[in-house]
Amino acid sequence: MSAASDSAEIAPDRLTYARDELLESGSYAAPLIAGGVRCHGGFDESGAYRSPRTIHRMPAVRAWQARLARDGHALLEIPRAAMPPQYPNVEQAALLLENGVRDPIVRTLTVISIVEGFGAIIRDVRVPDLASLVVEPIEGTALAHLGGGLFEAHARDESGWKDEGGHKQMWEAARDLALEKPKIPGDVLLRMMGRQAARRRPERPFPQLDETLERMLAIMAQVLVVEIFAEGTFDWGYRLLSNPKVSAAPEAAGAMVAHIRADESPHVEYLRTALSEVRARTLRTVDGKTLSGRSVVDGLVHRILRDVTRTRPQEQRDDLRDSLAEAVKVAPNPQRLLDELGALDTEWTPPAHTGFEPAAG
Amino acid sequence: MRVASLAAYLYAIYKLPALARRLLGRAKATDRELAPTHRRAAAAILATALAMRGVMIKACQAIATRADVFPPEMVETLKQCHDAVPAKPFAEVRAAVERELGKPLGAVFARFEEAPIAAASLAQVHGATLADGAEVAVKVQYPDIEEIVRTDLRNLERLCRFYEWFDPQPLELLPLLQELTRHLGYELDFRREAASADRVRAIFADDARVVVPRIHPEHSTGRVLVMERVSGIKITEKAALEAAGLDPAEVVQELMGAYVRMILAAGFFQADPHPGNLMVTPDRKLILLDFGLAKELPEGYGLGLFELMFSMMTLNESAMIRAFQELGFETKTGNTDTFLLITRRMLARSESGSFEGEFTEEMTDELFEAIRQDPVVKVPSDFVLVGRVFSFLSGIAHTLGHRANVLAAMGAGPPG
Numbered sequence A: 001m002s003a004a005s006d007s008a009e010i011a012p013d014r015l016t017y018a019r020d021e022l023l024e025s026g027s028y029a030a031p032l033i034a035g036g037v038r039c040h041g042g043f044d045e046s047g048a049y050r051s052p053r054t055i056h057r058m059p060a061v062r063a064w065q066a067r068l069a070r071d072g073h074a075l076l077e078i079p080r081a082a083m084p085p086q087y088p089n090v091e092q093a094a095l096l097l098e099n100g101v102r103d104p105i106v107r108t109l110t111v112i113s114i115v116e117g118f119g120a121i122i123r124d125v126r127v128p129d130l131a132s133l134v135v136e137p138i139e140g141t142a143l144a145h146l147g148g149g150l151f152e153a154h155a156r157d158e159s160g161w162k163d164e165g166g167h168k169q170m171w172e173a174a175r176d177l178a179l180e181k182p183k184i185p186g187d188v189l190l191r192m193m194g195r196q197a198a199r200r201r202p203e204r205p206f207p208q209l210d211e212t213l214e215r216m217l218a219i220m221a222q223v224l225v226v227e228i229f230a231e232g233t234f235d236w237g238y239r240l241l242s243n244p245k246v247s248a249a250p251e252a253a254g255a256m257v258a259h260i261r262a263d264e265s266p267h268v269e270y271l272r273t274a275l276s277e278v279r280a281r282t283l284r285t286v287d288g289k290t291l292s293g294r295s296v297v298d299g300l301v302h303r304i305l306r307d308v309t310r311t312r313p314q315e316q317r318d319d320l321r322d323s324l325a326e327a328v329k330v331a332p333n334p335q336r337l338l339d340e341l342g343a344l345d346t347e348w349t350p351p352a353h354t355g356f357e358p359a360a361g
Numbered sequence B: 001m002r003v004a005s006l007a008a009y010l011y012a013i014y015k016l017p018a019l020a021r022r023l024l025g026r027a028k029a030t031d032r033e034l035a036p037t038h039r040r041a042a043a044a045i046l047a048t049a050l051a052m053r054g055v056m057i058k059a060c061q062a063i064a065t066r067a068d069v070f071p072p073e074m075v076e077t078l079k080q081c082h083d084a085v086p087a088k089p090f091a092e093v094r095a096a097v098e099r100e101l102g103k104p105l106g107a108v109f110a111r112f113e114e115a116p117i118a119a120a121s122l123a124q125v126h127g128a129t130l131a132d133g134a135e136v137a138v139k140v141q142y143p144d145i146e147e148i149v150r151t152d153l154r155n156l157e158r159l160c161r162f163y164e165w166f167d168p169q170p171l172e173l174l175p176l177l178q179e180l181t182r183h184l185g186y187e188l189d190f191r192r193e194a195a196s197a198d199r200v201r202a203i204f205a206d207d208a209r210v211v212v213p214r215i216h217p218e219h220s221t222g223r224v225l226v227m228e229r230v231s232g233i234k235i236t237e238k239a240a241l242e243a244a245g246l247d248p249a250e251v252v253q254e255l256m257g258a259y260v261r262m263i264l265a266a267g268f269f270q271a272d273p274h275p276g277n278l279m280v281t282p283d284r285k286l287i288l289l290d291f292g293l294a295k296e297l298p299e300g301y302g303l304g305l306f307e308l309m310f311s312m313m314t315l316n317e318s319a320m321i322r323a324f325q326e327l328g329f330e331t332k333t334g335n336t337d338t339f340l341l342i343t344r345r346m347l348a349r350s351e352s353g354s355f356e357g358e359f360t361e362e363m364t365d366e367l368f369e370a371i372r373q374d375p376v377v378k379v380p381s382d383f384v385l386v387g388r389v390f391s392f393l394s395g396i397a398h399t400l401g402h403r404a405n406v407l408a409a410m411g412a413g414p415p416g
């Protein structure tokens, strides 16, 4: 974790932070400029990249995690085995690019940048009065800092803020560096929004909970899963864009993805910490009873993992399938290319269990 | 010219008393004191509009959609321009339809209602039944409307030149006007309208929550449009929506979602979302009507608009400046500091430093106000109808008392 060296002198056991502290980046020896755009984060004297807004945020998250451990509670782990593979995989993507088929890859990279930017919606999540909805005290936890800087820092990291770009702009830069400012296919947004339109409003799995609390927890669990699975996407992006056979700027584009990946770690950590804190507590229901936080968090995570493993691989394929036959026409031998792509397919079956199944009975 | 005498009348009832007050050293009149004046003004405007139809009705529809800007007396009086303009006598309608279809009414329709369902700026709409039993709505263009619109547009152009002459920092109105004029001209061609309806319906082919009435092309001409008859609650009738068990907040969100999809994603949109053209069914479907005013954006423009709105929603100044430039906004000096000023001004509106993802009426207004005050001279013509749409949507949201979360409408998933 890149923030470690900077935070050594800050008291490691501090549990309460002001909003401004959690949003503080400190100063950098050199800024990060991506594709001519000033972005967040920057470099220290030694040239190492340091993520934005981590001066206090990283030590804070570590202190909250240490406290959980002291109190004998485990940190929530999302099983990586539930992570569907990226489609097209790195080899398939490289093959397409080598054959001059760029649109599908440009589209995928653009969708990644937009989805990253959409992460900003986390700042619109309403935080209920947790002190009254959680039985046990919440002082000195990540949970108590969600509305006090953690969500806001996350939002700024993803979509950029004020005069700095964020992950959205960094992915755009990586794409434009590697593929030399490609033309963006006109249907990118239509495909994304079409998928959204098809989705139904989710029913409430825990109607006995305060609705704002339930929504907040559901969104946090959703974002946590997305962030963890994004590791696969980052890995894909890194390997593809730093491959000199297909990338015009293997070093710079690869480095950009590496910086984004470094920035994501605080997101995963604060979300799993706060959800673990809920798991270790008891929630009040609207009808005056209580519910174990563990049953709620695990129930939410279970549903999300089940849905994601079922829908995501299909969505990625659907995104591409219609356009692939059209897109490969620019290749010297379209049919052979399609056959070769098929041969490179990654076999994957979703795990039979999410590991978060509700206990029987 | 009627418009000129209307202008003189409005001047007399608003400006002269204000002048007198100033001379007498009295405070500015409050809105409440002005209410009778607003009522008289609205009545005068309405009378002129009803007599003239066409562009004047369009202007009144815009006023009546912006309850957040105009006084309530004005909005209340003018809202009948959305769909309840007094109709032309049936004999005229019958003659027009028979002339257009080249056969007697009875040859096409098993039944034709003499009283119209509604009437607005360019046409009135009658319920009817086709020979095969299909229930249809027949949109019949007012017979003399072409001439009226032509005159209106000439007058408008003069008015704009007049205005530019006096305004110390004029917006370049003429290009904007040209864009509007071009589209008004198109609006009189119902074949084009039919094609636009088909295109928008295709955009929502996978989304059953948005309805565009089907067209019967075999019975339609350039001046008569026969389409599937639909029914629903006018989108601004908040009490009726609630009585039907609909949540106005959701209605606002779905409306924004539909427009975001048309404008940003598809690059083709129904550009006239005044409340007369929008209905909601009790089973939560949004009906889009009236594709007379529809706009196709150049390729890539939707993505540019997406970037602009996205950067506004996420308070990203530098991205906003790039988006302005990409969309073809130009400053007089070529200096981008102007864009920075505009963005800062807009973002300063948000006290918390966040818009909470909402595209508010303040933002739309602030954008236009900022553009006016700073020396941005060129608003790209492709932006004109987009801006108009968002202005209407803001007005409707205000009337319903809820704001849309734009990030969610763009597909960012549900906010809390």
Ligand SMILES: Nc1ncnc2c1ncn2[C@@H]1O[C@H](COP(=O)(O)OP(=O)(O)OP(=O)(O)O)[C@@H](O)[C@H]1O
Pocket: B057, B058, B061, B082, B083, B117, B118, B119, B120, B121, B122, B123, B124, B125, B137, B139, B213, B227, B228, B229, B230, B231, B272, B276, B277, B289, B290, B291, B292
């Ligand atoms: N298919 C339909 N089914 C039922 N009612 C309809 C239908 N189409 C239109 N209407 C009603 O007729 C009114 C006028 O139709 P429309 O808006 O198409 O006419 P217009 O003259 O183009 O209006 P505008 O002034 O909005 O441009 C609508 O506001 C609506 O109330």
Ligand SMILES: [Fe+2]
Pocket: A119, A158, A227, A264, A267
């Ligand atoms: Fe993230």
Ligand SMILES: [Fe+2]
Pocket: B120, B276, B277, B289, B290
């Ligand atoms: Fe209309």
